[in-house]
Amino acid sequence: MGEFKVHRVRFFDYMPSAIRTMAFNSQTERLAVARADGAVEIFNFNDNFFQEKVIPGQDGRATEALCWVGHRLFSAGLNGEITEYDLENLRPQYTVDAYGGPIWTISSNSQGTQLAVGCEDGTVKIFAILEERIQFQRNLNRHKGRIISLCWHPSSAQIAAGMTDMIKIFDAETGHATRRLLVDRAMGASKNKEVVVWSVGYLSDHTIISGDSAGKVQIWNGLTGTLVRTYLVTKWDVLVLSVSKDESSVIAGTSEGTVIQFQFISSTVDQHDKEWVRTRTFRNHSHDVSALAHTDTAVVSGGMDTQLVVRPLLDKVEKNTQESALRKIAFPHRSLVGCAKKAGLLLFQFPDRLELWKLGESEGHVCLMYPYFVCRFLQGEDHICCSALSACGGWLAYSTVSSVRLYRIQYNNTISINKVGTLARACSRQPVHLLCASDDGKWLATANTDCEIHIYNLHKMKLHCMVPVYNSCPTTIAIHPVTNNLISVHADQQIFEFSLVQKEYTQWSRRLQAQGLLSLWLERDTPITHITFNPKNPDHIILHDTYMFCIIDQSLPFPELNAVLWNQMTLKSLPVSQRIGQSHAFKICKSFQHLMCVSLLEDLSLVVVERPLLDIMSQLPAPVRQKKFAT
C-alpha cells in the first residue's frame, strides 16, 4: 500500500460540554441528554447507542431538567422557561414561562397528563399537557425556600418535593402539604450549613428515597413520615438518584464521581421481609455525576467530565458479550471537522464559532511551514448545527436552527456573504442528519434517523431513488467520485455500497454481506464518522472512528472469518513476496487515537485531527478533593 505523509493535527481544542441532566424513555429506548451549553442529544439505545439527534444549544439556555412524556420531550431551566422540543426539526418548538423564577426540576405524572415544575420562589406549579402545548393549571401551596427536586407518586395523587432541610409531600388534588420530613444536617463543622435535598424518588409503596448535600441517601416511610434508614455514602453531595422501572433498585450519583446502587432485597437468604441494601459502587467518572438513568440492564451516568458512560449491570445481561461491555461516549457521533482537500484547509466547528486553519507544508519529516490560523467566524446566540467547506476552500457554509449562511472566502482577506435558498422539502418525516453531494454535483444523498437514504438528482432537481432501508441508522454516507457508488456505514458497523446508476447494491457489497464482517470489526464501540476516497486509486476507501482509521482496498479479498483483522504488524514482519498472500481488504492503522477527522488531501497526504482525552481532562475544573494515601 505504501507510505503516507501524515499531518498530525492536535490544535483543534474542541471541548465537549458537561452533561447536566438526562432522561430515559423506556418505551422508545431513547436517552435524552442535556449539556451545560443547552444542547440536547438523543441516543438510540436500540441501535448501538448511536447519537441520532442533536438539538444545538443557545446562549443563556441552562437546562436543569428533562422529562419525556410519551414521545414528547420537555425541558426546564434556570431561565424560568419550560421548553418542548421539535424532534423532527431539531429545535425548540415553543417555550412557556412559568413565572416562578428559575426552575430547578420538572416531572410528569405517570399518565402523562400533568407536568409539575419546582421553582425558585418555592412553588410547585402544575401544567396540563395538551396536544400541541402545555397550559398552566395551578400552584400547590407555596412554601418558603426553593423547590430543588420533585417526584410524583405513581398513582399521581401525591408529589414529593425536595427543599432545603426538608422534604414535603403534597396532595396533588388539594395542593396541601400532608407530611414534612426533616432532613438532618451534616455533622461537625458544617452543622450550620443547610442541607439541600438534591433528588427524591417516590415509590409505589410510599417509600421516599432522598439524596442530599450532606452525602446521605435516606429511605423514608412516606405514609408515616418516618426515617427508615440512612446511608452515608460520601463526604460530599449526593447529586442525583434514579429508580429502576421495577422499583427494586436505586442508583445515586455523588460528587466524587461514584455511582452507588441500592437494592430492595432480603438481607439474609431465607428471609421474606426485604429492605434497601447498599450493594454496588461504580467509579467511572473523575468529576461530579450530575445525571443518571437506570435502564433495565444498565446504569447510564454523565457529569462534569463530559463523558456518557453506559455500565451494564452484570446480573441483567449475558456475561462476556458485547452487551456486557462498558461503553464510554466521549465524542459526538458526527464530524466536526471539514477539510478542503485541494487547498489544504481545515475547518473546525465549535458550538459558537468556526475556525479555519491552513495546514503546514513539509519536505519529508522536515516542517517547512507551520500551520497557521486563517480566520474565525463567530456565531451569535444560536449555536452552530453543522458546517461544510468546499474542496477548493473558497466556499464555506454553516447553519443554525434558524438560518443557513454561505461565505465566499477570498484569500486576500475580503469575505462576501451570500444566503442561499432551500432545496425542495424532503419527503421524509424524520430529520435528515447526513447529507452528501457527489463531486460532479449531479447527485445528492440524504440520510435520516428513520434509517432511510434518499438520492436526489440535482440536475433534474428531483428524487432519483431510495436505498433499501436497513435496520440500523447510517452514521456516515459518501458518494464515490469515480464510480458514483454510494458508500454507507451504519451504527451496527455494517458497510454497504449502492450503485446510483443501477439502483442496486454492487457486487462488492453483496460479496461483503455474503461473507460477513469479522466480529472484531463489529464489536468496535465508536461509529465510523467520515468517509473519504483516494483520488489516485478509486479502489481505496478511507474511513475512521475514534480509535482507528482504515483503508479498504476493494481490489483485495475480504478477510476470512478466522483471519486476523489487525494484521499490519504481521505484514510488516513478512518479506515483500509473502505479503500479497496474507493481506486483505482492511488496512487498519491504530497509531492515532481519539480521532476527530481523517482525510486524504489531493497530494495524497493524510490529515489526522486528534483530540486526546487527556487534553480534555486537563481542561476540566479540579474534581472534589478526595483523600488518597497520605494526603
Place this chain on the structure above:
Amino acid sequence: MAALYEGYTLCGLVPDQNLSSSGIQGIEEERDRDHVVVTDSTRSVTLYKVSDQKPLGSWTVKQGQKLTCPAVFNSQTNEYVAVTDNKVIRIWKEDDILLDKAFKATVSSDVWKVHCTHGGEPVVLFQRGAVRLLDSLLAAPQQPIEEVLAQEEAIRWSTIIVAETQQFIIITTEQKGEHFLYLQRLNPNSVQRYRLEREEPGLSPLSFSATYRDKHICLLYLYPNGHVYQSVLSVRGLGTEEGVQALPLPRSLLLGLPVGDGQLEAASAMALDEAHVAVVGVPHPSAGGGKDFLCIWNTNFQTLQAGKEMAGKIYGQLWSYSNKVFIPHGKTLSIIPFECPKSSLASALGKLKHTKTEGELNQTCYTLSTTNLTTDQVLELIKTAPVEEIQKEVEGFLTRAEFQDLQPSVGQLALTLVSRSLADPAFYSSSTLAQLVHTRCLCHSVCPDLVLLALEKKDYFLCQLCLQFFPDIPEAVTCACLKAFISPTSSVVNDRQTRAEDVKKKASAPSQLSCPVGLHKAVLINEILQTPYSDTFLLPHLKDLSSQHVMLFLQYLQFLYLKYSQDAFPQMEGFRSPSLSQIMDWVCLLLDAHFTVLVMTPEAKGLLLNLHRFVKSQVRLVSELGKIEGSLQELRKMKAKESIGQYSIEIIELF
C-alpha cells in the same frame, strides 16, 4: 584493593631432577579465555579447558625429538604451531591425533620462538634475531635467514605486543654482561635497539614483562636485588633507520622489593595493570625469608595489596590471562584468580590522593648535579647535623628531586629522622617532618613510629597532617591519637598548632549550640573521624578509653550530629569535615564498645536518651522511605512519554 582468590590446580608437573625447572615451557591462550595450551619442556603439548580443569587434547612428538618452543594457537586458521629440534616447524589441528602425520617444514636457521597474538598471524623469531611471518616463511622454508644480533649476543626473552593494529616483537638480549632491547615493528619492518642501564655489576634482569597502554609500551623488569624498573617506549617515534647504535633506555625505579638476605634467584614480576604488579619468588615482607610467595604490589603507593604462599618450590615462572595467574610451584600448576579494581588504594580507603600519572617517563632524565647532595649524603647529614641545617638540606633536596624518585628516598629520610629523634630526646625537627609528610610520598607503614613520636612530642599539627595524608594508619594508632586529643591534659593545644583554614571553618560552624570541646580539639577530632578504619580492629582499642572520655566524645559527636541535621549542613568545599554517616558510624562504634559502662553511669543517662532519640528518628525515616520506595522506583521506571506537539508531520507505512 587488589585481591588474590582461592586458587585451583590445572595439572601436575614433572619437574626435572634437581628442581631447577618446572617442566613447563610455556602457556598460551587458545581460542578463548577459557582455553590454554600448555607446552612442557620436552615432548608434549596439552590443551586445557581452564574452568573445568580438564585436558581436552594432547599431542606428543616422537621419542628423540624435542619441542624447543611453546606451541601457539593461530586463531585465524584454528591451527597449532610449534617447533621441534629448533628447525622443524609443525602445524596441526585439534582433530589431528598424531603429530608425526601433521604438516612440518624444516627451516634453514634455528628458531627461538613462534609468537602469535589472538587473531593475528604467527610470527617466527629466529635465534639470531631475524623475524618472519609464518606464511612467508613457509612459502620458501629454506630461504636464507639474516643475522641481526652481533656475535656473542644471545636472546634472553621475547614477546609480541599489539599496539593499534601494529604488531611489535620485543626482544631482550645479553652481550658480554650488557643488556639490549630490540623493538621490532612488523609490516613495515623496522627495528630499534636500546641499551638497558646497568644495574650493579653482575646482575642481569630476572624477568621481563611488557604491556601496551596509552600509546606506549611499558616494559617492567626485575633484578635479583629486588628492584623493579619500568621503561616506557613510544611506539610512535620509532625511527625508520635501522638501529645500529643502541639508544640508552631511560628507566625509573618502580618498586624496591625486600629481598631479605641474599639475592633473588627464581623470581618474576608481571604488570597486571597500570598500578599493580604481580611478583613471584620474592619474600613476603612480614613472613621472614621464605620466597615462595605470590604477591600483588601497588606501584603507586608501594604497598603490598595481596599475598599468597605457594606450597613447594617456586620456579620464577608466571603467566597471566584474563584475571588469572598461572603459576607452577612444587609439583602442580595452579591457577589463581585475582582482582585489581581500578580504584586506587586511597579511594578504597576513602582518601583519594592525587597521584601524578606516570606516562611520560621516557622524557625523564634524572641526574643529580654534583653540587647537590645525594640521598645518601642527606641521610648521613641527618644522623649528625643540627635541626636548622637538616631543614635546609631536606628542603633543597625535595625541590630538586623528581616525584618518582621521591618515594623511596622520602621514606628513608623520614625513617632516619624519626630514629634520631627517638634516640636523642633533645632532637626534634617538626617542620622537616611536616615537609616530608606534605610530599604525600609517605605512609604509615614506611615510617611506623612517626605518628607516635609526634604524639609524644605533642606536635598536634604533625599528627593532623599524618591523619590527613596517611591512608594506612592502624586502628591502634588512631585510637592513641584520639585518646591524646580528647584527654583534658591536652587542652594546651594552641592556635599555632592547628591549621588556619580549619580555624576558619570551625568559626563558621558552631554558633548557637555549645560545643563540648575546644575549637582546636574539635579540628583534631574531626580529622580522626575521617580516617579510614575497620570497625573490628578499632573496637578493642576503643574499649581502652575511659568513661569520661567516652562521654565527652559522645557529647561532641551528638553536637556534630545535631549541627549537621539541623542546618542541612552545607558541605563546604575545601573544608575537611566528617560526613553525617561517618559521625553515625563512630557513635555506633562507641556505644558498642562502652554500652554496659554507659548504662551504669548516671551522667550518661541523658546522653543515651538523646542518642536513642536519634536512632528512633533515623529508623522512622528509613521505614518511611521504605514505604515509598516502590513508588519512587516506579517513578524512575516511568519513561518520559514522547511528547507530540500540537502539530507534526509524520510518515507512516501501511502494508
